[in-house]
Amino acid sequence: MLETILNYSDLSIFLGLMVIGYTCGTIAEKRHYKSIIKREKELVKLMVVNAEGRFAEGAVRTSFLVNGSTVVSNDYFKRLLAILRNIFGGRVKAYESLIDRARREAILRMKEEARSKGAHMIVNLRLETSTIGRSANKKKQIGSIETLAYGTAVVMNRP
Amino acid sequence: MKFTPKHIDGNVNVSKTHPLAELGWLAGGLMLLVLIFCLLLSVSTDIAVAKTPVSAEVWLGEHFIGRMDALENEPLQRLLQPLLDNLPADSPLHEYHFTAQVVENEQINALALPGGHIVVFSGLLEQAESENEVAMVLAHELGHFAHRDHLRRLGRGLGLTVAAFLLFGQDSAASDLASKFFLVSESHYSREQESAADRFGLELLVAGYGHAGGATDFFARVGQDAGSRIPYLLASHPHPDDRVRELQGLIAANGYRVDAVIPLGKDLQEKFPVGEECPGEESKPAVDK
Numbered sequence: 001m002l003e004t005i006l007n008y009s010d011l012s013i014f015l016g017l018m019v020i021g022y023t024c025g026t027i028a029e030k031r032h033y034k035s036i037i038k039r040e041k042e043l044v045k046l047m048v049v050n051a052e053g054r055f056a057e058g059a060v061r062t063s064f065l066v067n068g069s070t071v072v073s074n075d076y077f078k079r080l081l082a083i084l085r086n087i088f089g090g091r092v093k094a095y096e097s098l099i100d101r102a103r104r105e106a107i108l109r110m111k112e113e114a115r116s117k118g119a120h121m122i123v124n125l126r127l128e129t130s131t132i133g134r135s136a137n138k139k140k141q142i143g144s145i146e147t148l149a150y151g152t153a154v155v156m157n158r159p
Numbered sequence: 160m161k162f163t164p165k166h167i168d169g170n171v172n173v174s175k176t177h178p179l180a181e182l183g184w185l186a187g188g189l190m191l192l193v194l195i196f197c198l199l200l201s202v203s204t205d206i207a208v209a210k211t212p213v214s215a216e217v218w219l220g221e222h223f224i225g226r227m228d229a230l231e232n233e234p235l236q237r238l239l240q241p242l243l244d245n246l247p248a249d250s251p252l253h254e255y256h257f258t259a260q261v262v263e264n265e266q267i268n269a270l271a272l273p274g275g276h277i278v279v280f281s282g283l284l285e286q287a288e289s290e291n292e293v294a295m296v297l298a299h300e301l302g303h304f305a306h307r308d309h310l311r312r313l314g315r316g317l318g319l320t321v322a323a324f325l326l327f328g329q330d331s332a333a334s335d336l337a338s339k340f341f342l343v344s345e346s347h348y349s350r351e352q353e354s355a356a357d358r359f360g361l362e363l364l365v366a367g368y369g370h371a372g373g374a375t376d377f378f379a380r381v382g383q384d385a386g387s388r389i390p391y392l393l394a395s396h397p398h399p400d401d402r403v404r405e406l407q408g409l410i411a412a413n414g415y416r417v418d419a420v421i422p423l424g425k426d427l428q429e430k431f432p433v434g435e436e437c438p439g440e441e442s443k444p445a446v447d448k
Contacts, residue, residue: 022178045164081178084185087192093174093181100172 021076028075029097036104043111046121053123053154061157066122067150068109069130072102074143098145103127106149119153126150196322197315204314208307213254216310220274235259235279238294242301245366252305259297267381269296271303273310286380289420291373295364302359308352357402361409371415378402 005012074095081094106127114122130146239259246252255275264280272278277300279293287293303309365371378399410417 026178041166044166047162047164077178077182081181081185084182084189088185088188091174093176094178097173100170 017076025075048122050125066114066153068106069148070105071146102145102147106147110149114153120156122151124152200318208310217274232261241367271300271309291420292377298360298363302356370418372418373420375403
């Protein structure tokens with residue numbers, strides 16, 4: 001048994017990384033989604049729109065910039081699926097959840113900031129991906145998705 | 160417009176496919192592609208090999224041997240001669256000029272290289288006990304030449320490497336992956352050819368020496384300490400015990416005599432000393448190791 005592993009050491013390392021990538025990646029993703037859904041429910045009353053805000057004169061007490069950003073890493077198993085997808089084409093399903101998680105997490109962080117500063121709503125929401133990981137898909141580099149969400153938090157003059 | 164806060168269940172942005180199911184489909188598809196490619200490659204190499212003249216092979220061999228740091232070995236050549244003298248008249252092997260060489264290497268193995276070069280690793284000679292079993296190894300390699308297995312292997316390896324480079328580029332993860340699948344199927348590839356070469360070798364040994372003594376000795380010994388020292392042999396060849404069984408079956412079926420073996424000649428031992436197994440040569444000092 002041990003001898004087989006040593007004889008095919010690179011294959012064993014590859015399989016080992018795949019198992020680690022799959023188990024750790026799945027656990028991390030499940031926990032993250034659980035936390036995302038819980039926090040989204042908490043913050044659902046804080047309105048976020050990507051439209052430009054137009055308010056009657058005197059309705060707005062103050063407004064300020066809020067932003068939230070997040071970096072979510074790829075794992076070895078997802079990377080393998082993506083590599084295989086490179087051969088056959090089609091949707092890279094393995095990466096879809098990474099984008100989804102990064103976007104929702106960034107918006108949540110932005111909303112959390114807005115709430116802590118007493119905002120009533122966020123207008124002009126914009127989403128961007130930042131560029132630290134542009135070289136991420138090169139070999140022996142860490143692959144990750146970075147999302148930045150920013151908007152204008154508005155505090156209303158309410159009685 | 161009124162804002163109604165509502166949490167939306169479900170997620171349209173993430174596919175529902177289970178990642179392991181996706182892996183199964185993709186890996187299965189890749190395996191199928193590789194399999195089809197291997198099949199095409201082996202068919203086309205077979206055709207190409209059949210059309211390659213010996214002269215082209217000799218040219219190829221000259222370029223290959225230049226890098227092997229090999230030296231022609233007189234005593235080995237002497238063992239090879241009776242085998243060559245007893246080739247069937249219509250054998251394609253007459254077109255070759257065979258050379259037998261020894262290369263310093265711990266592996267217990269021998270190679271057939273393009274152009275009629277037989278390379279025996281010193282590890283094999285070190286543990287060999289009789290002239291007959293070394294002759295059997297040489298005859299086995301001649302079998303590879305007769306079936307042109309050496310060219311076939313070369314062609315397949317070349318085709319696959321070129322294909323992986325063309326498809327995925329020199330250092331992409333995909334070509335690494337493809338080569339991993341390739342290595343697994345490659346070890347199965349030569350098993351039948353090894354058995355065929357064994358059969359050819361046995362016939363030649365009997366023709367050259369008049370009896371089948373020593374034919375199974377080498378594989379029997381290799382089978383005894385199979386495992387740690389000979390991973391190469393085990394990987395791409397049939398299990399030594401199976402080969403012994405097959406050869407013994409052939410010897411019995413053809414009614415070959417099994418006579419006493421000739422101990423390994425002094426000249427081969429002096430360069431590559433044998434241990435105490437050889438009668439009368441207990442304490443040979445290690446010369447030129």
